Amino acid sequence: MKPDRVLLVDLSPSLNLSDALRRVLNPYFNIVGPIEVQQLERFDPSFIDADFDNTFQRLDPTLIFLTCSRDLLEKSRDFLTAMKRRAEDVPVIAAIESCAPDQAFGFLKHGASDFITSPFHPTDVLPRAWNLLSQH
Numbered sequence: 001m002k003p004d005r006v007l008l009v010d011l012s013p014s015l016n017l018s019d020a021l022r023r024v025l026n027p028y029f030n031i032v033g034p035i036e037v038q039q040l041e042r043f044d045p046s047f048i049d050a051d052f053d054n055t056f057q058r059l060d061p062t063l064i065f066l067t068c069s070r071d072l073l074e075k076s077r078d079f080l081t082a083m084k085r086r087a088e089d090v091p092v093i094a095a096i097e098s099c100a101p102d103q104a105f106g107f108l109k110h111g112a113s114d115f116i117t118s119p120f121h122p123t124d125v126l127p128r129a130w131n132l133l134s135q136h
Helices: 017-025 050-059 070-086 101-109 122-135
Strands: 005-010 030-036 063-068 092-096 114-117
Touching: 005 017, 005 050, 017 030, 017 063, 017 122, 030 050, 063 070, 063 122, 070 092, 070 101, 092 101, 092 122, 101 114, 114 122
Parallel strands: 005 030, 005 063, 063 092, 092 114
Antiparallel strands: none
16 A cells, blocks of 8 residues: 655745654655745745646655745745645645634635644644545
């Protein structure tokens, strides 16, 4: 049986959120990435193009964790919307630096299947991941 492949997409590499997630997920999933997106504040939706499609098909994830900082929430949501147009069948969990709940809810409106806020604890992260994978 093919192990579940979890792709980490890191929109805020300097915060090391993807490293924290990797520590939680690594014993249970095949982790690919992170794909680091630099200079998100200058994001243009056309960035997600054929190169992204090729990379995505090659990595073939069954679940995506999208990490971002609270000061780039709006641009992160734009990125999520553009990414979901290319990968609509793959569930996405937004892994966000600690923020207000109403800020995090915006990710659900932009295509995320769920969200978590830091700090990331196995008792929060793992059941959400397993639940989404069982639904897809």
